[in-house]
Amino acid sequence: MSNTKQTIDRILASDKELEIELLKESGQEGNTSFTYITKTLEESPLANLKGLSGKSFDMESIVLAKLRPVFTIRDNKVIPEFNGPSSEVWKDRIMKHKTALNKAIPSIGRIEVKKNFLFDWVGTGWLVDHDIIVTNRHVAEQFSCHDEDFTFRMGYPDGLQSSNVDFLEEYGHSRDFEFQIEKVLWMSPSTNDAPDLAFLKVLPAQVNGTLPAPLELATEYGVGDIIATIGYPARDERIPDQKLVREIFGDVYDKKRLAPGEITHVEGAIVKHDCSTLGGNSGSPLILIKNGKVAGLHFAGLYKEANFAVSSLTIAQLLTSLKAGTLNKKKEYVTNLPAGGVGIAALPLMNNQLQSNQKTFEFNIPIKITVEVGTPSYTVVQTEVPDITEAVEMARKKLSGNPGVVSINEGYRFRNGWITDEKVIAIEIREKQSLEKLKQRGFNALPATFMGYETDIRNAGLYSQLEDLGINPSFYLELPKPGVYMSPPPPLKLIRCTEKMDAIFHVSPDSGWPNLKKFLENVEEQLTATIYEWDAEHISDILYEIISTGSRRLKMVTQKTGTKEAVQALKMRLGTKFEHRWASVGRGKIVPSAYHIKVASRDDKEFWLSSGNWKNSNQTSTLRVMALPISGHFLKRTGNGML
Known part of the structure; x- marks a missing residue:
């Protein structure tokens, strides 16, 4: 049985309301087996849902997406909207407890970085005290390091990196509510015994407002408690089942989302749960929907199997030590706990899972600690990591x-x-x-x-x-290697152009489509284009309308990921009038990772060059703003303006 089926069977066995909802939608009731449910769903209205490829969704993915959906957050409030399949059961549960959830949501933000060569943002964090953010160590160490003290890393191209926390970043608008991270207060060492946790000090006084209230740490929770992770799921192409990801998250990434689920296991410092998460959820709180308190800090996930969080009791103990000035800042992790305290418990099961399964799509933090249970106090010391x-x-x-x-x-x-x-x-x-x-x-x-x-x-x-x-x-x-030349291969020759030319400079999405549409409509004989991403149907329609007329032809080179469906659909419509090649992308090929080229040329008379792709987000057909024509001159940037 697949991991997906096992997860579905476990949820259906413990959640009768969701089971009944699935059976009602399938038009059948009384049989609770997964095989029966998926079989009946294949003939239900759910089976008519279409993916990007135009084929029916896989039934496992549909069922799991309904059992663990993801809600939209707007204006720091949860709303009864899904980007994937909806669930009336979950809608009722979440909206019933929206007061507690909406109180917690504003205190959760996206950890953003500046002068980081690789990332614009690195994870999720939340207020655990009036000016203290808690997140994962593996999030904080993307912009900070531990020498004698905790410092910001060197930045690119110069200076030091810096970090902000943005308590908005929601789908559908570009507003922000940012506060500066002043410094890293404490970051657990990167060792097998330490919790994946970091405390950051945030500057409370900002021009745009005051900090939200800190979240309250729960002291009581258990297996079966309904929770919600709130954070910023990020696109992760490493996950093999991208169809499942799209169906659950609706192709909306990097924005604040709420994902319900339940606590599935509690042992010592670790809380396991089954909410839908992606890499950007690192640092997300596990909110108990019944009271809005935090049960844990999400830090890792095993694909289709389980998610892991540092328990709220461990967070509370470390926070108390931090504020008392007794939290160890050495690179080994030493914890002295009072009798009955909660520390890092012995978790051989957790260690085996994380070490034996390569399907891990967040930073993977294995845990292996030995604790003597029942003694008045105990100490956990990590042996030094070898060279x-x-x-x-x-x-x-x-x-x-x-x-x-x-x-x-x-x-x-x-x-x-x-x-x-x-x-x-x-x-x-x-x-x-x-x-x-x-x-x-x-x-x-x-x-x-x-x-x-x-x-x-x-x-x-x-x-x-x-x-x-x-x-x-x-x-x-x-053997000759693709894309490696000591000199330009003949007959390639770049000719310097010294003629005056007319140019139109415009900003997308406001005036992107009107100008691209006009460019395409002017094609007389041939259009040659390269593109990285393409899914806008109105662009495909205009290409068909133009190229199908007379003797016009279309030649294109595109990256397969991001354009496959659009290319295949247009080739079926245009036949031999559309000549296409996939870009050579990948290890050992011409382009190592991504074919980020967006340019088109028509009839050797005019070209279109863009930083955006042929997507609805860049080339929307609903907005029109006047572009600025400039004849015979170059543009020069000065400050934030153009001359």
């Missing part, structure tokens, strides 16, 4: 014999196509496989961490795989 060279050597001894492992070396983490300074154990394998396939073949998954370091499991390149198979790869070095 990366020693860890790599040990990994070679322990893991090289695993089937499919090609090489194990010291490496650095890549995020969004850019190298970071985060050291990892890089394990090259012949081919990545799903956990289900590994189990079928009787193999164990490689660990997500090893001796205190994260592993980065990658498909080995052709050269390495040939060597591993005992084949001399020297001939491979002599």
Whole structure:
């Protein structure tokens, strides 16, 4: 049985209201098995929902999206709207407790960064005291580090990084409510025994208002309690089931959302839950809907299996120590707790799950601590993490014999196509496989961490795989590589243009579509275009209208991800009049990660160049604003204006 089915069966077994709702929509009642529900749903109105590909949604995804939907937040209040499949049961539950939830929502914000080479924002945080934000350590360490004290990292291109917390960032508008992070007060060390937690000091006095009230930490909660994570789910292309992600989150990312669920397990410092989360939810609070209090701080998730949070009791204990000035700032984690206090409990199950499952789509923080229970007080001390060279050597001894492992070396983490300074154990394998396939073949998954370091499991390149198979790869070095030239290949030749030309400069989305539409309508013989993302139907319609007339032709190069459906649909309509090639994108290809090119040329007479794509957000057909024509001159930027 798949993880999705197991999750669905567990929810249906414990939540009769949701079970009845699904059966009513399927037109059947009385049979509660997952197989029966999905079978009857296939013939219900739900099966008529269409995905981006135009095919019916997978029934598992529909059921799970209905059982754990995601609500929209507007003006810091939850509203009964979903971007994916809706649930009247969840709508009634959430709106019944909206007073408690709406009191909590304004105190939760997005952690934003400046002068960070990779990110504009890094996670979620919330007020735990009148001027203290709590978030995850792995969020805070994106812009801060721990030397003798906690400091901001060096910025790009110069100076230090800085951080703000924005308590709005909602879908549908661009307003913000930002407060500056003055400093990092405490950040747990990156060790196996420490909770994934950081405290930040926020400046309370701002021009645009005062800080919201801090959230109250819960002291009582348990398995089955209904909760809601509130945070900023981010797009994550690493998740294999992107259809499921789209159906749950409705292709709305980076904005404040509310996702209901329940607490599924409590043990020591860890609270497990099943709310729908993505990477940007790191640092989200688990809000008990019955009273608006916080049960935990979300920090990690295992895809389709479970989510993990630091318990509110642990947060309270650390906050008390912080305010008393007794919280240890050394790189080892030492906690002295009073009798009956809540610390980091022994969690071998948690450790095994996070180490044996590679399907982790948030920063993966394994936990392995030993606690003597029943003594008046206890201390947890982390042994020193070994040098990366020693860890790599040990990994070679322990893991090289695993089937499919090609090489194990010291490496650095890549995020969004850019190298970071985060050291990892890089394990090259012949081919990545799903956990289900590994189990079928009787193999164990490689660990997500090893001796205190994260592993980065990658498909080995052709050269390495040939060597591993005992084949001399020297001939491979002599083969021509795509996109690598010592000099421009003939007949490519760039001719310097010195003629005066007319130019129209405009801002999207206000005047994007009127100007693009006019450009396309002027095509006489041929349109040549490249684009990164394309899903706007009105653009596809105008292309068909123009190119289908007479002898006109269309040539395009696009990135497959982001344009596949639009390209396939237009090729069916235009046939041989549409010549198309997919951009060479990926490891070892011409473009390493993303084909961010948006340009079109018509008849060698006029070209269109844009920073935006052919999407409704950039080329909306509902707005019209006058553009500024400039003839025979270049634009020069000065300050915030144009001359």
